[in-house]
Amino acid sequence: MDNGYYPKSLQDLLKQPTGTTNWHGPYLDPPKLPVDPWGNKLFYEYPGKHNTNGYDLFSAGEDGKPGTDDDIGNWTK
Numbered sequence: 387m388d389n390g391y392y393p394k395s396l397q398d399l400l401k402q403p404t405g406t407t408n409w410h411g412p413y414l415d416p417p418k419l420p421v422d423p424w425g426n427k428l429f430y431e432y433p434g435k436h437n438t439n440g441y442d443l444f445s446a447g448e449d450g451k452p453g454t455d456d457d458i459g460n461w462t463k
Contacts, residue, residue: 392441396430422458426450436461 388408393399400417402409414420422428422445429452434442436459447456 392432393430394432396428422446424448424450434461 388410389403389406390408394403396419399411399413400419402411411417420428424445424447426446429444429446430441432441434440436442442459442461444452444457444459444461446452447454447458449456
């Protein structure tokens with residue numbers, strides 16, 4: 387919200403992206419990227435493939451492989 391657009395990557399929540407003037411981060415506490423319940427990194431895509439007007443944030447699930455049936459994302463119910 388501070389910059390008027392979604393971050394291009396999750397790293398933008400921790401370190402000020404080049405060209406931004408209204409960044410007030412880091413936006414995560416503690417300032418490190420969270421992991422899913424299986425200890426794997428979270429995936430972020432902007433623009434999203436599922437949320438084309440926003441972003442996709444997802445866990446690759448227990449198998450740790452993105453694009454499989456156990457993925458859990460902000461588009462799944």
